[in-house]
Amino acid sequence: MDYELARQMLRLPSLLEVPSVMVIEPHPDDNEVGAGALVKQWCDQGVAVTYLTVTDGRCGSEDPTVSVDDVIRVRREERRAANRILGVKASYNLGFEDGGAWTEHQSMQALVPLIRQFRPALVLTVDPWTPYESHPDHVKTGKAVAASIIYAKNGVAFRGQGDPWEVPQIAFYGSAYANVFVDVTATWDTKLAAIKAHASQFDGPSWPLLEQFFTSQAHKLYQEHYDSNTAGRSEAFKVLTALQMHFFPDAVRS
Numbered sequence: 068m069d070y071e072l073a074r075q076m077l078r079l080p081s082l083l084e085v086p087s088v089m090v091i092e093p094h095p096d097d098n099e100v101g102a103g104a105l106v107k108q109w110c111d112q113g114v115a116v117t118y119l120t121v122t123d124g125r126c127g128s129e130d131p132t133v134s135v136d137d138v139i140r141v142r143r144e145e146r147r148a149a150n151r152i153l154g155v156k157a158s159y160n161l162g163f164e165d166g167g168a169w170t171e172h173q174s175m176q177a178l179v180p181l182i183r184q185f186r187p188a189l190v191l192t193v194d195p196w197t198p199y200e201s202h203p204d205h206v207k208t209g210k211a212v213a214a215s216i217i218y219a220k221n222g223v224a225f226r227g228q229g230d231p232w233e234v235p236q237i238a239f240y241g242s243a244y245a246n247v248f249v250d251v252t253a254t255w256d257t258k259l260a261a262i263k264a265h266a267s268q269f270d271g272p273s274w275p276l277l278e279q280f281f282t283s284q285a286h287k288l289y290q291e292h293y294d295s296n297t298a299g300r301s302e303a304f305k306v307l308t309a310l311q312m313h314f315f316p317d318a319v320r321s
């Protein structure tokens with residue numbers, strides 16, 4: 068069973084029709100790189116968007132003479148600047164140490180109550196199962212978010228930490244197994260501006276090359292899935308129903 072069939076059978080809205088989403092990133096900037104143009108589209112449509120950043124982003128500087136507190140402060144300011152560009156109004160940081168020894172379960176203890184509080188129709192995060200993904204914060208975050216969806220609906224797990232809430236769908240950015248391609252031509256330039264707002268990470272000599280790389284990837288996706296003759300842009304996502312998230316080997320091909 069593929070995702071689209073499962074979604075229709077369960078009468079779930081499409082990615083562009085969801086009323087509320089939580090977008091959960093390992094570091095301050097991942098949401099923009101993975102899904103900034105879709106997020107802008109959601110905000111323009113009045114979708115209730117809540118951002119969660121799992122770590123403090125302290126490894127965002129490779130200069131050992133810069134204080135950790137300064138890096139964290141700068142990255143929080145950049146997160147706010149990117150939010151303003153996209154129109155994201157609700158944004159929280161869980162404060163786990165970037166590159167730290169925190170576990171998937173520890174982050175679930177923070178994530179499950181928040182999912183129960185915000186009751187999203189869809190959760191979007193990074194795909195931890197993309198082959199060769201080697202950043203532990205990305206792997207832990209993606210897996211913790213997926214596992215939190217399983218436990219958020221279970222009244223016995225995380226008892227006393229909010230009323231159970233079933234998230235019907237999950238979407239992943241940065242996926243090698245994308246199955247939904249969104250035409251984001253109209254919001255592409257805003258995505259690039261939001262990425263660049265993370266100035267400590269992107270606004271340097273390599274930005275022109277990076278911008279070109281992001282755009283050529285998005286153009287290639289658009290040509291493959293929409294129109295090979297026009298210069299559109301597309302973002303790609305792996306989307307699954309909650310049903311497909313457990314004991315469902317076919318999900319990788321969904």
Ligand SMILES: [Zn+2]
Pocket residue numbers: 093094097205
């Ligand atoms: Zn990251």
